[in-house]
Amino acid sequence: MNKIGLISIFSSLIILGGCDQNTEEKDQSPDNTKVVQSLAEQEAGKTDDSESISESLAESNYPTDIPTGRLPETISPTQYNIELKVDPNQPTFSGKVTINLSLEEVTSHIWLHGKDITAKSVTLTPHGKQPLNGTYEEVDKTGVVKLSFEQPITADSAKLVIEYEAPFNEALEGLYRVKDGELNYAFTQFEATAARLAFPSFDEPAFKVPYSYTMTVRNEHRAFTSTPAMSETDLGNGWKKIVFAKSKPLPTYLVAFAVGDFDVVEWQDIPASDVRNFSIPLRGIATKGKGHRLTYALKNTKDILNGLEQYFQIPYPYKKLDIVAVPDFNAGAMENAGLITYREQLLLFDSTISLGQKRAYMNVHAHELAHQWFGNLVTPVWWDDIWLNEAFATWMAHVSNNKVYPKQKFRQALLERSLNVMGSDSLITARQIRQPIESNHDIQSAFDGITYSKGGGVLSMLEAFLGPENFRAGIQHYMKKFEFGNATAQDFITAIGEKSPHIPLETIQDAFNSFLEQPGIPLLSVELSCEADKNAQVAIEQSRYLPIGSKGSTKQTWKVPACFKYAIDGNQHQMCKVLEGKNQTIELSEEGCPTFVMPNANGAGYYRFSMQNGGWQSLLDNKEQLSTEEMMSLNNSLQGAINAGKMTFSDLVDIAPQIIASDSEAIAMGPSKLFSFVYGKVAESDQQKAKLASVNRNLYGPKLTELGLETQKDDSVNTIRLRTGLIEFLSNEGEDKAVRQYLTDMAIAYTGYKNDGNIHPEKADSNVIGTALTVAVEDLGVPFAKHLKMLLDSSNDGTVRGRLLGGLGSVEDPIYATELRELILSEELRDNEIYSIMMGQLSSDELQQPMWEWFKTNIDGVKSRIPPFGQNRLPVVGRYFCSNDMKQDFKSFFKPIVEELAGAPRPYNQSIESIELCVAQVKFHKDNVEQYLNQ
Numbered sequence: 001m002n003k004i005g006l007i008s009i010f011s012s013l014i015i016l017g018g019c020d021q022n023t024e025e026k027d028q029s030p031d032n033t034k035v036v037q038s039l040a041e042q043e044a045g046k047t048d049d050s051e052s053i054s055e056s057l058a059e060s061n062y063p064t065d066i067p068t069g070r071l072p073e074t075i076s077p078t079q080y081n082i083e084l085k086v087d088p089n090q091p092t093f094s095g096k097v098t099i100n101l102s103l104e105e106v107t108s109h110i111w112l113h114g115k116d117i118t119a120k121s122v123t124l125t126p127h128g129k130q131p132l133n134g135t136y137e138e139v140d141k142t143g144v145v146k147l148s149f150e151q152p153i154t155a156d157s158a159k160l161v162i163e164y165e166a167p168f169n170e171a172l173e174g175l176y177r178v179k180d181g182e183l184n185y186a187f188t189q190f191e192a193t194a195a196r197l198a199f200p201s202f203d204e205p206a207f208k209v210p211y212s213y214t215m216t217v218r219n220e221h222r223a224f225t226s227t228p229a230m231s232e233t234d235l236g237n238g239w240k241k242i243v244f245a246k247s248k249p250l251p252t253y254l255v256a257f258a259v260g261d262f263d264v265v266e267w268q269d270i271p272a273s274d275v276r277n278f279s280i281p282l283r284g285i286a287t288k289g290k291g292h293r294l295t296y297a298l299k300n301t302k303d304i305l306n307g308l309e310q311y312f313q314i315p316y317p318y319k320k321l322d323i324v325a326v327p328d329f330n331a332g333a334m335e336n337a338g339l340i341t342y343r344e345q346l347l348l349f350d351s352t353i354s355l356g357q358k359r360a361y362m363n364v365h366a367h368e369l370a371h372q373w374f375g376n377l378v379t380p381v382w383w384d385d386i387w388l389n390e391a392f393a394t395w396m397a398h399v400s401n402n403k404v405y406p407k408q409k410f411r412q413a414l415l416e417r418s419l420n421v422m423g424s425d426s427l428i429t430a431r432q433i434r435q436p437i438e439s440n441h442d443i444q445s446a447f448d449g450i451t452y453s454k455g456g457g458v459l460s461m462l463e464a465f466l467g468p469e470n471f472r473a474g475i476q477h478y479m480k481k482f483e484f485g486n487a488t489a490q491d492f493i494t495a496i497g498e499k500s501p502h503i504p505l506e507t508i509q510d511a512f513n514s515f516l517e518q519p520g521i522p523l524l525s526v527e528l529s530c531e532a533d534k535n536a537q538v539a540i541e542q543s544r545y546l547p548i549g550s551k552g553s554t555k556q557t558w559k560v561p562a563c564f565k566y567a568i569d570g571n572q573h574q575m576c577k578v579l580e581g582k583n584q585t586i587e588l589s590e591e592g593c594p595t596f597v598m599p600n601a602n603g604a605g606y607y608r609f610s611m612q613n614g615g616w617q618s619l620l621d622n623k624e625q626l627s628t629e630e631m632m633s634l635n636n637s638l639q640g641a642i643n644a645g646k647m648t649f650s651d652l653v654d655i656a657p658q659i660i661a662s663d664s665e666a667i668a669m670g671p672s673k674l675f676s677f678v679y680g681k682v683a684e685s686d687q688q689k690a691k692l693a694s695v696n697r698n699l700y701g702p703k704l705t706e707l708g709l710e711t712q713k714d715d716s717v718n719t720i721r722l723r724t725g726l727i728e729f730l731s732n733e734g735e736d737k738a739v740r741q742y743l744t745d746m747a748i749a750y751t752g753y754k755n756d757g758n759i760h761p762e763k764a765d766s767n768v769i770g771t772a773l774t775v776a777v778e779d780l781g782v783p784f785a786k787h788l789k790m791l792l793d794s795s796n797d798g799t800v801r802g803r804l805l806g807g808l809g810s811v812e813d814p815i816y817a818t819e820l821r822e823l824i825l826s827e828e829l830r831d832n833e834i835y836s837i838m839m840g841q842l843s844s845d846e847l848q849q850p851m852w853e854w855f856k857t858n859i860d861g862v863k864s865r866i867p868p869f870g871q872n873r874l875p876v877v878g879r880y881f882c883s884n885d886m887k888q889d890f891k892s893f894f895k896p897i898v899e900e901l902a903g904a905p906r907p908y909n910q911s912i913e914s915i916e917l918c919v920a921q922v923k924f925h926k927d928n929v930e931q932y933l934n935q
Helices: 003-018 021-026 028-059 291-312 355-371 383-404 410-420 440-445 449-466 468-481 489-498 505-516 615-621 628-643 649-660 672-682 686-707 717-732 737-751 769-780 782-793 798-808 814-825 835-842 848-857 859-864 868-880 884-894 905-933
Strands: 075-086 092-103 107-113 118-126 132-140 144-153 157-167 174-180 183-189 211-218 222-224 229-234 239-244 258-260 263-270 280-286 321-326 339-343 378-380 485-487 522-529 537-544 560-568 571-579 583-587 596-598 608-611
Touching: 075 107, 118 144, 183 339, 211 222, 263 291, 280 291, 291 321, 291 355, 291 383, 291 468, 339 355, 355 383, 355 410, 355 717, 378 383, 383 410, 383 440, 383 449, 383 489, 410 449, 410 628, 440 868, 440 905, 449 468, 449 505, 449 560, 468 489, 489 505, 505 560, 522 560, 522 615, 537 560, 571 583, 596 615, 608 615, 608 628, 615 628, 615 649, 628 649, 628 672, 649 672, 649 686, 649 905, 672 686, 672 717, 672 905, 686 717, 686 905, 717 737, 717 769, 737 769, 737 782, 769 782, 769 798, 782 798, 782 814, 798 835, 814 835, 814 848, 814 859, 835 848, 835 868, 848 859, 848 868, 848 884, 859 868, 868 884, 868 905, 884 905
Parallel strands: 075 211, 280 321, 321 339, 378 485, 522 608
Antiparallel strands: 075 092, 092 157, 107 144, 118 132, 118 157, 132 144, 174 183, 183 258, 211 239, 222 258, 229 239, 263 280, 522 537, 537 583, 560 571, 560 596
C-alpha cells in the first residue's frame, strides 16, 4: 500500500465522519453502550492474556536454580554487537553489548555470564513489544549472572542491551593490561571461561554466532579484533571510533581484542592457491620497538598455512590473519579467529635464532593455524570434547609440518610427545582423554598433556589403522559437514568411519572409544613360540601398565589396533589386528620362525610392550631393520620395564651402549632420562654422584667428542639436536669439566661479564646458551648471578629475560637465593616469569626446603600472579618431592585449600601419587645401583 492510497482512505474517513451529524446525535445512547461493551471486552482480554502468561510461566521449564554447569539452551544468542571503550592507561574500561536472543520458554529472568562487571543499565526489548528494564546480579563466583525483569518475557525473540564498566584484569585473563617499557597495552585471553570478564555473554562453546565490533580508543593507539576494520572516525576529543566487519559464527572464547601503541608490520598478502581463490592479508603486531623482529615469523607463515590448506582442501576460513607477540601471556599461544596471540618468545627473533626456537615457532604456529579449522571452523559443543580441538591441532601441526619442513622430522617429534606423556598416563589418578565435565575443576584440568599429547598419539594410531588417505578423507568430510557449527567426538568418529571403506564403523567406534573413555596405557606382553613344521605363533597378554609402587589394578583391557613387524628368512612382514580381551594368540601366515618380532610397527600404536625369552635382545640384534620410530617405541618400553621393576639399573647399563650407538638423537638420548633419574634421585652422596657421572661420561662422552662442541654451518637438524642434548646431559649428570668450562666461557662472553657488561648474542651458540648460563652461575657463584640480575633489570626482550632467569634459577648460595625468592612477588618479573626461580630452587637438594617454606608462607601472593585458569598448576610443585616426609607436608598444606583452586584436585592427587612412586622407585633401584657402583 503506497502513500497516495493511505491519504485517500484517510480523507474518506474524515468526510464520512463529518456526514450526518444529526443522525449521530440521535443514536448516541446505543453507540455509548457499544463503547462500554468494547472496553469491557478489552479488559477481559487483558485478564485472559495475563492468566495465559501466568499459566505459561508456571509451565515453563526454564530453571530457577543457579546453573553452575551449562546454561539452559532454551534462551540463546543469535548475534552480538560489542562496543568497547578502551584506554590501557586507565584501570577500567566500558562497554555496551547488544545480544539478539532466541527464546523458547516464558520467563521473567535470564541466566548468562559476567564476572566482576558493573552493569549501568539492562534493557530487553521483546519482538514487537515495549522495552523492559532489568536488574543485573552476579550470583555465583564462577560468573553466573541473573537478569530479572519487571514482567515475563513471552516473545520468541528479543534484543538485550547491557551497558557496563569493568576493571582490567590483573592476572592474564579476560581483557588485561600489560606494561612493556613505558607503555601500557590491553590484550585478551578468553579460553576457557574468561570472556565473561570482558563482556556479559553466553560464555559457552555451543553458543556460536556472528559478532559485530566497535572500539573507541585513544588517537595514538591501534585496535585489533577478529575482523578487518571497516571505518575509523576521529571523534575530535582525543578519541577515535573504529568499526569492524561482522564476523563469521564464533564461540565467545575465540573473540579477541588488542589495543595499544603497537608496531604493525604489513606483510605481503598470502596469495591465492589451488585451494583458495582469494588472498589473505597478513600482519604482524608487536609492542613498540619490536616489530622488526617479526620477520622470520611472517616470512614462514605462508608455507605453514598452505600446508594445512593442502591437507584439509578447505580454504582458510577468515578474512585476514594477524599474529600478535604478547609480552606477558599465561598460555603459549591462543588460536583466536584471525587474531592469533603468542608469547613474544615464539614470534620475535634476531639473526642468532636457535634451532629450538625455530622448531617451537613452527610447531606452535602450525598448531594455532590448524585450530582455525579444527576448533574454530568446527567447534566442540562442550568442554568434554576440548581434547578433540587440542589433540587434533597437536597431531595436525606435526603431520603438516613434516611435509613443509621434512628435515625437521616432526612426525618423530609427535611420537616423542606421545611417548613422554606415558609417564603421566601411568598414574592411577590420570584422567581419560574425553573426561566428563561436571564442574569448573574439570574444565580447567582438561588442558593437560593427556589432552594434547596422548590425544595426538591416539589420532596417529587411528590414522595408521585406517590408512592415511582414508583418515584424511574422513577429516575433510567432517570439516565440511559441520563447518561454522558445533560437533561432538562421536560426530567426528562417525564422519571418519563414513569414509573408511574396509573397516566397519562399529569397529572404529569401539577401538577409538576404548582409548578415549578410560585412562592408562595398554601393556602387551608378547611371547614368540616356534615349533617344527608349524607356523610361528605370537601369544599376547593385555593388561594396564603400572610402575613400581602403584596402587592400581592391572585388570584393564582396550580394543587395541596393533601392528606387528617381523622378519623371516630376511624378508619383512607386517600383521595388523584389533586386539580384544586379556589373552590372544595369533598364528603368523608365513612359514618359518621370525628372527625378531617388533610389537609396535612404526611406533604408531599408543601402548607399551614387554618381551619374553630373549625378545628384547633379538630386537637390539636386528636394530638396523627397525625404523627410528620403532626404536623410539622400543626405548620407551624398555624404560617402562625398568620403571615397573622388570629390569634393573645394571641391565640398563648393559643395554644402553647398543642404543646410544645410534646416530639418531631421538634414539641415542633415550636412556639418558633413566640415568638422569638415578643421578638426581637415587644417588645419596657426592661420592655416588661422582661415580654415576663417570658412568654417564663413559657412555655419552665419546659421542660428543665425535661431534665436537661447536655447531658447524652445515650441521644437520639431527646433529644440532644431538649435540645440544649431549652438552646438557654431560655438563650436569656427567659433571664433565671440559664441557662446563666451554659453557662458562661462552656465558661470560655472551653477557660481557667483567667487560662491557652488555649482551652479545653473536658470541654464543644460541642452541646451548641457556645451559651455559646455568652452568656459569653454578661455577662462578653470586657475582656472576648478580651480573645476570643487572642485565635482567635492563631488558624487555622475552627471550633474553627467559635465559637470564634460567641462570638465576640455578643459584646455589642460600643468602642470594633468599633474595631472589622475593622477585617472585615483585613487579620486576612478568607474571609468566615467576616459575624459573621457583622451580629452579625446588629442584635443588639444598634449596628445596627453604623454597617450599617460602611458597607456603606466600601462597596468596603467588596465587595473585597466576590467573584462576592457571592455578590448577600450583600443586605441581609436589612433583619435585621424593620422600614420605615431604609427601605428608605437601598434603597437610594443600588439602585445606585445594578445592578453592579451580582444576587443582586432580593435579594435587597426581602429585601425591608421583611422590609415592618416586619413593618406591628409589627404594627398588637403590641396592642395585649401590652394588653396581661398588664393583
